[in-house]
Amino acid sequence: MAKSTKELWMENVFDDFGGLILNYIKTIVGDAHQAEDVMQNVFIKLWKTEIETLSNVKAYVITAARNEALTYIRKRNKTHLRPIAKECQLFSREENTLRKMCIEEALLELPQEQREIVFLKIYAQLTFQKIADTLNIPLNTASSRYRYAMEKLSQILGEKNHE
Amino acid sequence: MSEPQWKKLEQEMLGFQLQKPALDLKQKCLTTPPAPGTFFSWPLLAAAAALIIVASWSSYENFAQQKNFNNNDTTSVSHLLKNRLDTNTLPRYKKFSTTFVKDNNTYTIGGSRAKWLQ
Numbered sequence: 001m002a003k004s005t006k007e008l009w010m011e012n013v014f015d016d017f018g019g020l021i022l023n024y025i026k027t028i029v030g031d032a033h034q035a036e037d038v039m040q041n042v043f044i045k046l047w048k049t050e051i052e053t054l055s056n057v058k059a060y061v062i063t064a065a066r067n068e069a070l071t072y073i074r075k076r077n078k079t080h081l082r083p084i085a086k087e088c089q090l091f092s093r094e095e096n097t098l099r100k101m102c103i104e105e106a107l108l109e110l111p112q113e114q115r116e117i118v119f120l121k122i123y124a125q126l127t128f129q130k131i132a133d134t135l136n137i138p139l140n141t142a143s144s145r146y147r148y149a150m151e152k153l154s155q156i157l158g159e160k161n162h163e
Numbered sequence: 164m165s166e167p168q169w170k171k172l173e174q175e176m177l178g179f180q181l182q183k184p185a186l187d188l189k190q191k192c193l194t195t196p197p198a199p200g201t202f203f204s205w206p207l208l209a210a211a212a213a214l215i216i217v218a219s220w221s222s223y224e225n226f227a228q229q230k231n232f233n234n235n236d237t238t239s240v241s242h243l244l245k246n247r248l249d250t251n252t253l254p255r256y257k258k259f260s261t262t263f264v265k266d267n268n269t270y271t272i273g274g275s276r277a278k279w280l281q
Contacts, residue, residue, distance in 0.1 A: 007193070007195070010192075010193055011193060014184075014189055014192055014193060018183070018184045018188075018189065018192075019181045019182065019183050019184060020181065022182075022184045022188070023181045023182060036184075036188055039184070039188065039192060040188075040191055040192055043191075043192035043193070044196050047195065047196050048196075089182050090179075090181060090182060091179040091180060091181060091182060092179075092180040092181065092182050092183065093182075094180070099175075100179060103172075103175075103176060103179075118176075122173065122176050122177055123181055147169075150169035150172065150173060151169055153169065153172060154168050154169045154172050157172070
């Protein structure tokens with residue numbers, strides 16, 4: 001059976017942004033399994049979205065993923081459910097595995113608002129203006145928060161190297 | 164911490180590929196969700212309504228048996244109601260409502276309190 005326009009659009013969105021969305025959700029919720037649940041909710045929302053009205057798909061899916069992840073965290077806090085996995089894999093493990101694991105671990109030690117800004121800057125490759133718009137914060141806050149986050153990340157990794 | 168150090172880390176992180184989602188997750192995400200109303204149909208609603216009516220009626224019958232009167236015995240019901248209205252001791256019957264008629268006076272049980280309609 002031929003696929004509908006919406007089905008093709010959904011498939012393209014998954015192929016283009018699936019990895020980005022999933023790993024962004026992981027950085028917010030801090031748990032790989034819970035991130036997959038949230039990702040399914042994001043796609044259920046996308047099924048209901050009028051695709052013709054979207055001007056910037058990437059920005060839209062990032063915002064949708066963030067909203068869904070924050071809603072999930074609020075519910076999780078109410079039910080006292082906590083992130084299960086201590087390890088939350090963000091990067092493919094084809095090479096340099098140990099270093100990547102260290103950085104993932106260090107990233108998860110940052111406060112949630114700092115780790116998501118690092119993710120949005122480096123992996124979503126958003127400008128500070130776009131990040132500020134997405135997170136609904138002033139531009140200066142976005143850039144300074146990113147700087148603090150990267151400084152702290154370097155510091156944590158430095159400490160880990162000395163351990 | 165000097166800037167070049169975290170800039171170096173930034174460059175290093177830029178080189179990392181993100182983990183790709185598993186195929187089964189792709190399948191789950193791309194499965195068309197059921198259309199709204201699939202699990203909520205009129206026959207189901209009708210069945211639920213019928214169940215509520217039956218449950219309410221059996222609850223009423225149970226009440227009527229306990230109070231030792233029935234719908235056909237309007238005189239005893241009316242007297243009982245009038246007495247209780249006069250003394251303001253009518254209990255609160257919340258789960259059902261019905262109307263008893265005697266002569267020109269109507270005694271109604273409904274909602275959370277009873278009214279005596281002229």
